[in-house]
Amino acid sequence: MYNIGIIDKINPKGLEILDNKDNFKYEIITDLSTENLLKKLPEFDGITLRRGKIDSKILSNCKKLKVISRHGVGYDNVDVDYIKQNNIKLLVTDSSTSTSPAEHIMYMILSIYKGVNMFDSIVRNGKFADAINLDIKENFELYKKNILIVGFGRIGKKLIKKCLGFDLIVNVFDPFVDEKIIKSFGGNKVSSLSESLKTTDILSLSLPKNKDTYNLISLKEMKLMKKNSIIINVSRGGIINEKDLNFALDNKIISYAGIDVFEKEPPEKNNPLLSNKRVLLSPHAATFTRECLENMSIETVNNIIDFFEKKIDKSKIVSL
Numbered sequence: 665m666y667n668i669g670i671i672d673k674i675n676p677k678g679l680e681i682l683d684n685k686d687n688f689k690y691e692i693i694t695d696l697s698t699e700n701l702l703k704k705l706p707e708f709d710g711i712t713l714r715r716g717k718i719d720s721k722i723l724s725n726c727k728k729l730k731v732i733s734r735h736g737v738g739y740d741n742v743d744v745d746y747i748k749q750n751n752i753k754l755l756v757t758d759s760s761t762s763t764s765p766a767e768h769i770m771y772m773i774l775s776i777y778k779g780v781n782m783f784d785s786i787v788r789n790g791k792f793a794d795a796i797n798l799d800i801k802e803n804f805e806l807y808k809k810n811i812l813i814v815g816f817g818r819i820g821k822k823l824i825k826k827c828l829g830f831d832l833i834v835n836v837f838d839p840f841v842d843e844k845i846i847k848s849f850g851g852n853k854v855s856s857l858s859e860s861l862k863t864t865d866i867l868s869l870s871l872p873k874n875k876d877t878y879n880l881i882s883l884k885e886m887k888l889m890k891k892n893s894i895i896i897n898v899s900r901g902g903i904i905n906e907k908d909l910n911f912a913l914d915n916k917i918i919s920y921a922g923i924d925v926f927e928k929e930p931p932e933k934n935n936p937l938l939s940n941k942r943v944l945l946s947p948h949a950a951t952f953t954r955e956c957l958e959n960m961s962i963e964t965v966n967n968i969i970d971f972f973e974k975k976i977d978k979s980k981i982v983s984l
């Protein structure tokens with residue numbers, strides 16, 4: 665019998681699969697405090713992991729643990745050095761976690777480019793006829809604007825198709841992806857991030873957070889950008905320097921931002937972005953669609969079952 669810890673609740677569709685397996689039992693853990701994880705995790709052979717930080721202090725207590733199945737694809741909440749040294753495998757939901765985030769990026773771009781609910785509110789406030797006098801200097805067409813996609817993995821590849829559908833010109837910065845691949849998707853590979861930022865109208869980030877990408881976009885980079893440019897981040901907080909972003913928006917260095925992810929989540933009450941009217945916010949919710957959450961739950965659970973039944977697809981295992 666394999667004992668599985670479900671760390672943070674997931675959609676019931678995945679749990680139904682476990683309910684029908686005789687050789688698996690599970691417990692859902694919703695108290696994600698370090699104290700509770702230290703106490704509970706040593707019981708498990710494998711865990712699924714949504715939110716919750718799994719550091720080396722917790723892991724060193726888990727002598728039975730063979731596998732961590734992430735509900736998602738980012739794994740900056742796991743001590744990867746420790747699991748690598750101790751041969752604990754890390755699995756990700758590589759099939760189900762890119763469509764909704766790519767759509768969320770488009771939602772943010774379109775909302776910002778079309779005035780973030782401006783029209784909805786004037787109709788509701790009985791000001792329909794005044795629309796003709798609205799200041800729409802900041803409403804734009806996407807047609808022939810330059811988008812720079814930073815990180816051309818699963819999300820980047822889904823996003824480019826949507827961008828081309830809107831006639832955006834797509835530049836891609838990803839030092840690890842071959843130019844031919846980017847071309848085959850209809851994009852132009854750029855080799856210098858800073859050079860490319862100078863002509864960018866829309867910057868969208870879809871890359872992992874690690875020591876090389878931390879604060880990749882700071883004031884220095886924003887100062888290179890056009891005054892009308894916008895930045896969308898659905899990847900991870902901390903890849904953009906939040907204080908610099910707030911400063912750049914307040915000082916009209918760039919125009920607007922769409923932010924789904926924060927360096928500290930939930931963000932602290934005094935995080936200046938929460939009161940900045942030039943930011944469209946969402947609560948780390950780029951995957952929050954019915955389809956995506958159901959599919960991620962199913963894939964997370966199937967991954968852990970496949971691992972123990974020795975039929976896990978190699979594409980699901982993160983090579984560390």
Ligand SMILES: NC(=O)c1ccc[n+]([C@@H]2O[C@H](COP(=O)([O-])OP(=O)(O)OC[C@H]3O[C@@H](n4cnc5c(N)ncnc54)[C@H](O)[C@@H]3O)[C@@H](O)[C@H]2O)c1
Nearest residue numbers: 737738815816817818819838840870871872898899950951
């Ligand atoms: N907001 C959300 O709910 C949400 C959902 C899914 C993923 N994410 C985040 O988005 C990130 C990307 O997801 P994905 O599935 O596309 O990942 P992926 O691993 O398929 O692709 C990431 C890409 O980033 C590239 N990259 C790495 N370092 C880079 C650098 N310094 N500069 C430019 N490119 C770099 C890699 O070469 C890779 O092609 C994940 O790491 C995750 O943290 C967030």
